[in-house]
Amino acid sequence: xxxxxxxxxxxxxxxxxxxxxxxxxxxxxxxxxxxxxxxxxxxxxxxxxxxxxxxxxxxxxxxxxxxxxxxxxxxxxxxxxxxxxxxxxxxxxxxxxxxxxxxxxxxxxxxxxxxxxxxxxxxxxxxxxxxxxxxxxxxxxxxxxxxxxx
Amino acid sequence: xxxxxxxxxxxxxxxxxxxxxxxxxxxxxxxxxxxxxxxxxxxxxxxxxxxxxxxxxxxxxxxxxxxxxxxxxxxxxxxxxxxxxxxxxxxxxxxxxxxxxxxxxxxxxxxxxxxxxxxxxxxxxxxxxxxxxxxxxxxxxxxxxxxxxx
DNA sequence: AATAGATCGTCACAATTGCAACTAAATTGA
DNA sequence: TCAATTTAGTTGCAATTGTGACGATCTATT
Numbered sequence: 043x044x045x046x047x048x049x050x051x052x053x054x055x056x057x058x059x060x061x062x063x064x065x066x067x068x069x070x071x072x073x074x075x076x077x078x079x080x081x082x083x084x085x086x087x088x089x090x091x092x093x094x095x096x097x098x099x100x101x102x103x104x105x106x107x108x109x110x111x112x113x114x115x116x117x118x119x120x121x122x123x124x125x126x127x128x129x130x131x132x133x134x135x136x137x138x139x140x141x142x143x144x145x146x147x148x149x150x151x152x153x154x155x156x157x158x159x160x161x162x163x164x165x166x167x168x169x170x171x172x173x174x175x176x177x178x179x180x181x182x183x184x185x186x187x188x189x190x191x192x
Numbered sequence: 193x194x195x196x197x198x199x200x201x202x203x204x205x206x207x208x209x210x211x212x213x214x215x216x217x218x219x220x221x222x223x224x225x226x227x228x229x230x231x232x233x234x235x236x237x238x239x240x241x242x243x244x245x246x247x248x249x250x251x252x253x254x255x256x257x258x259x260x261x262x263x264x265x266x267x268x269x270x271x272x273x274x275x276x277x278x279x280x281x282x283x284x285x286x287x288x289x290x291x292x293x294x295x296x297x298x299x300x301x302x303x304x305x306x307x308x309x310x311x312x313x314x315x316x317x318x319x320x321x322x323x324x325x326x327x328x329x330x331x332x333x334x335x336x337x338x339x340x341x342x
Numbered sequence: 343a344a345t346a347g348a349t350c351g352t353c354a355c356a357a358t359t360g361c362a363a364c365t366a367a368a369t370t371g372a
Numbered sequence: 373t374c375a376a377t378t379t380a381g382t383t384g385c386a387a388t389t390g391t392g393a394c395g396a397t398c399t400a401t402t
Contacts, residue, residue: 158202176336183330
């Protein structure tokens with residue numbers, strides 16, 4: 043005997059992992075984006091470019107794209123924007139003249155250093171709200187996911 | 193004495209939670225999107241609209257947007273696209289004639305039912321690769337995050 | 343050494359998205 | 373009661389993003 047009134051929907055989005063992951067990631071990203079947008083007028087691709095260069099020092103545009111999974115035109119435009127503000131400079135590679143070696147300027151490094159602090163503070167605030175258990179579990183869960191994708 | 197050669201970068205993206213979360217979410221979403229795109233030619237907003245309606249039965253466009261955090265124009269266009277395929281129909285609300293009550297057609301429910309199965313299989317596959325520990329931790333970590341945002 | 347193919351970054355163009363204005367309808371409140 | 377405000381959904385336009393083609397350069401094969 044079928045009870046129409048209590049029939050369960052085939053898929054509960056709130057329980058579906060891709061949905062949950064996406065929503066959480068989007069919520070966090072937006073909050074953090076508010077910080078670098080308000081303080082430095084950076085877009086997401088620009089922040090990612092800045093952060094990647096800040097971490098690795100000297101990189102090509104292609105390498106930035108690979109590392110941060112951004113399309114090469116996105117990187118190209120972000121690089122242009124950062125260059126306009128003198129936060130980044132290009133140096134043509136003498137050995138391979140197709141390549142541009144990108145590097146933050148002192149001004150760019152300053153912005154990066156400041157935003158790195160903001161990022162750490164943001165993360166600390168977030169983690170403190172998850173409690174030690176939540177933090178451990180989230181990190182372990184993410185690590186498992188990353189291992190799977192790798 | 194400062195050792196320039198071993199100086200640590202201010203921020204390691206691979207350890208930064210928003211970055212990790214985003215990358216994982218994006219990787220998963222893209223894989224899953226490949227399925228509904230290949231099998232039914234659905235875009236992401238269309239799939240979300242279909243899934244939300246499938247789960248809740250009858251909703252307004254605004255409610256869909258609220259629930260799935262999509263901009264109302266995105267919803268509007270997704271609804272239009274689904275309507276074109278006769279997977280969804282609108283019924284003006286007699287009590288409040290601004291409102292459209294949206295509902296999947298039998299054809300739409302069929303697509304939804306099939307994709308719900310695909311979704312469950314996808315999730316099961318994913319979870320099986322995380323192992324029981326990874327699964328538990330990921331779910332608990334996400335729950336902690338969700339509790340924080342709520 | 344010369345040709346073919348690959349790679350780097352950019353640009354023009356197309357598709358997608360978001361913002362703001364709009365129509366239509368309901369609600370509020372003087 | 374009826375003007376002012378709010379709400380639902382759509383549309384035009386602008387900004388953002390992705391696609392494909394391109395010039396320049398390098399590498400591989402012969």
